[in-house]
């Protein structure tokens with residue numbers, strides 16, 4: 001396994017680390033295709049352009065544009081700044097496997113900042129008790145605001161993780177992957193002072209449950225987003241996976257052809273590429289119909305898809 005130098009940057013220290021790069025990943029090289037299915041396309045808040053009273057707020061670029069990259073020689077597709085009280089939590093997951101390789105390739109530069117750098121007083125305080133009383137501590141707004149003021153630039157997109165945020169999705173991942181600079185804010189404790197919501201472009205939730213902090217949501221978002229960057233992984237992989245086209249993925253098989261008496265579908269071993277394509281589309285529709293019919297609601301269908309769905313429905317509801 002080759003050893004490669006990886007730059008891991010934090011705001012409190014800047015060091016070069018040597019990591020082992022796995023040679024087993026599929027290589028990229030081609031641009032990832034963006035399929036036409038855009039239902040549920042995320043929308044950033046209406047905070048574009050004029051600052052509405054929040055000095056320093058950046059203009060957020062329209063979907064699909066990389067304004068700070070266009071026409072420059074800079075090869076980094078996406079820069080991400082993460083604000084956290086626990087930088088170590090991000091280190092391992094972003095250094096190994098595919099995220100590590102994407103960073104080694106220079107497609108993404110990820111800087112993890114210790115929010116205490118902007119903490120208050122000699123103790124670098126970042127939290128305080130809640131007004132009105134109650135359990136826990138609340139993160140003060142000044143350190144987060146100061147960090148945003150320092151890191152934000154034209155074209156930045158600021159994200160606050162919060163259970164009350166918009167639900168993160170593959171559509172959101174595509175949106176964020178098309179941007180040039182993300183700043184991810186990872187609160188802890190009872191969350192951050194509510195006035196910080198007005199300083200960010202979007203609040204994102206990764207699901208209806210409560211984690212101890214925004215670091216795991218940040219990792220989920222970073223992992224999902226950077227694999228979509230052009231050249232990160234085989235474009236066919238991201239074009240033909242669950243949610244890419246508004247459907248769940250078709251079943252996948254590998255050797256052996258028979259496993260504990262269960263055989264691989266004959267179509268997949270028959271060598272007829274047209275038949276394989278049609279089988280996969282039919283099975284993707286079947287799986288989506290069975291497990292996530294909500295994904296089909298309102299999704300435009302091709303003539304072939306309509307016919308296949310009709311077949312599948314008549315299989316499950318004979319006589320309908």
Ligand SMILES: C[S@@+](CC[C@H](N)C(=O)[O-])C[C@H]1O[C@@H](n2cnc3c(N)ncnc32)[C@H](O)[C@@H]1O
Nearest residue numbers: 161162187190191205206207210211212213214
């Ligand atoms: C313990 S939680 C605070 C929960 C908050 N008091 C509430 O009831 O909504 C601390 C932080 O973890 C992050 N967090 C927890 N669950 C999350 C989720 N499902 N999605 C995104 N961020 C989450 C948020 O940044 C949150 O402010």
